[in-house]
Amino acid sequence: MVPFDSITELNFSEYILSLFNDSNTFSYTIQNSTPDNPEANASTLGLTTTMNDNYLATASNLSIARTMIHELVHAYLNLRYSSPFSFDNGMDFRLKMEQYAQDNGIQDIQSNEFHHDFMGQYINAIAYSLYEWDKEYGTGLGNNDDLGWDYYYAMSFSGQFVVDINGNIVSSSDTFEALVPNSSERQQIVNIILNEQNNNSDAQGTSCD
Amino acid sequence: MPFVGFNQTILSGLFSDLEPLQEHYNYYKFEEDGTFEYHNGASLGDNFYAFGTYSLKNDSLVLNFNETIPLKIGFHSFEIWKNSTKNIEINFNVFSLNKTPASNVNIIYKDSSTKSGYNGIIADKLGRANLKLKKENKNLEISISNIGFKEYKLKIDKNYNYNIDVFLLEQGLGIPIKNQIICYKIVEMRNDYFIVLDENNKKIKWKKR
Numbered sequence: 007m008v009p010f011d012s013i014t015e016l017n018f019s020e021y022i023l024s025l026f027n028d029s030n031t032f033s034y035t036i037q038n039s040t041p042d043n044p045e046a047n048a049s050t051l052g053l054t055t056t057m058n059d060n061y062l063a064t065a066s067n068l069s070i071a072r073t074m075i076h077e078l079v080h081a082y083l084n085l086r087y088s089s090p091f092s093f094d095n096g097m098d099f100r101l102k103m104e105q106y107a108q109d110n111g112i113q114d115i116q117s118n119e120f121h122h123d124f125m126g127q128y129i130n131a132i133a134y135s136l137y138e139w140d141k142e143y144g145t146g147l148g149n150n151d152d153l154g155w156d157y158y159y160a161m162s163f164s165g166q167f168v169v170d171i172n173g174n175i176v177s178s179s180d181t182f183e184a185l186v187p188n189s190s191e192r193q194q195i196v197n198i199i200l201n202e203q204n205n206n207s208d209a210q211g212t213s214c215d
Numbered sequence: 216m217p218f219v220g221f222n223q224t225i226l227s228g229l230f231s232d233l234e235p236l237q238e239h240y241n242y243y244k245f246e247e248d249g250t251f252e253y254h255n256g257a258s259l260g261d262n263f264y265a266f267g268t269y270s271l272k273n274d275s276l277v278l279n280f281n282e283t284i285p286l287k288i289g290f291h292s293f294e295i296w297k298n299s300t301k302n303i304e305i306n307f308n309v310f311s312l313n314k315t316p317a318s319n320v321n322i323i324y325k326d327s328s329t330k331s332g333y334n335g336i337i338a339d340k341l342g343r344a345n346l347k348l349k350k351e352n353k354n355l356e357i358s359i360s361n362i363g364f365k366e367y368k369l370k371i372d373k374n375y376n377y378n379i380d381v382f383l384l385e386q387g388l389g390i391p392i393k394n395q396i397i398c399y400k401i402v403e404m405r406n407d408y409f410i411v412l413d414e415n416n417k418k419i420k421w422k423k424r
Contacts, residue, residue, distance in 0.1 A: 043254060045231060045240035050258055051387045052363025061236045080258050088360040091321050097331035116365060116386055118257035165238040171422045173234055203236055
């Protein structure tokens with residue numbers, strides 16, 4: 007069960023996609039390739055997301071879905087900061103981004119650091135989008151099952167941490183530490199994300215067949 | 216795996232101290248000719264990058280960041296004139312660094328008469344825009360934003376009229392590291408990984424992909 011009474015506005019990825027669908031000016035592109043940088047699961051430059059072929063071949067469907075949502079949010083933040091006059095009261099959102107950066111001592115609003123920290127405000131929204139996707143196309147396909155809210159919530163913290171080659175957290179965003187103060191709980195969340203990323207025997211999401 | 220020993224003088228391949236296919240990455244790519252490249256970043260591209268030469272001597276790995284080319288960043292050029300009119304005129308032409316006209320550029324400046332405290336215009340598809348402002352004895356900061364590019368800020372004196380050409384840097388290129396030498400003490404060297412001590416005497420394992 008999702009712990010919200012009113013969640014319709016929380017399907018964030020649908021909202022962003024409809025924003026692009028309804029726009030005559032901006033279009034969002036998602037593509038796959040073996041990128042010059044072979045290490046990241048995906049990248050987003052402007053409004054173009056590139057999914058890493060190696061990641062697509064390895065990860066569970068659930069992991070791929072959460073990464074696509076994550077990258078979509080990057081594109082959304084790129085758009086909202088760079089094109090405020092394309093939105094009603096668009097400067098208000100841009101100024102909130104600037105205020106957040108100032109409050110958190112982040113110099114560059116277009117940086118990885120800012121995006122991932124700011125994205126912490128959308129954890130519930132990302133989790134709900136993932137939950138909706140998994141019910142429809144993943145775990146719930148044909149039987150309306152889901153993996154429980156906590157699982158989608160955990161998956162939504164991708165990008166909020168850096169892990170070493172043994173899967174241990176070496177650094178976390180301020181947001182991650184604020185939302186999950188207990189370090190062992192943070193590591194448990196990371197383990198869930200890595201299980202799905204590597205699609206190992208502990209992964210709960212469905213696999214690409 | 217055979218032990219290679221500290222007599223090894225060549226490294227080859229991509230080595231990372233992070234779990235692969237997460238959002239963040241940090242890796243060196245070594246070539247047998249003694250050169251390397253370094254990349255650190257995440258979903259939005261590099262935070263930092265470098266090119267250089269390396270040497271393996273006795274129990275040390277020396278990384279010389281001596282082949283990095285400094286990054287050309289965004290810039291602008293002014294043409295200026297004055298007259299006796301009550302308003303000033305500012306004409307913009309906005310391009311990428313390779314001189315391609317930039318479309319959908321937002322030009323933003325402070326304006327206390329608006330609700331948000333800011334005002335601005337969207338340039339046309341060729342990156343052209345025109346502003347008419349009240350002549351005042353003060354400076355004005357103007358922000359040039361475009362999706363997929365780093366924001367660029369410039370200041371004008373509101374006593375004068377301007378033609379301004381702005382050249383924007385693409386997003387995601389990162390900051391280059393140059394003229395820096397790192398010397399790691401090697402703790403263990405094998406074909407598929409090596410372990411070094413960092414400046415805090417902490418062991419770091421770099422695994423070959």
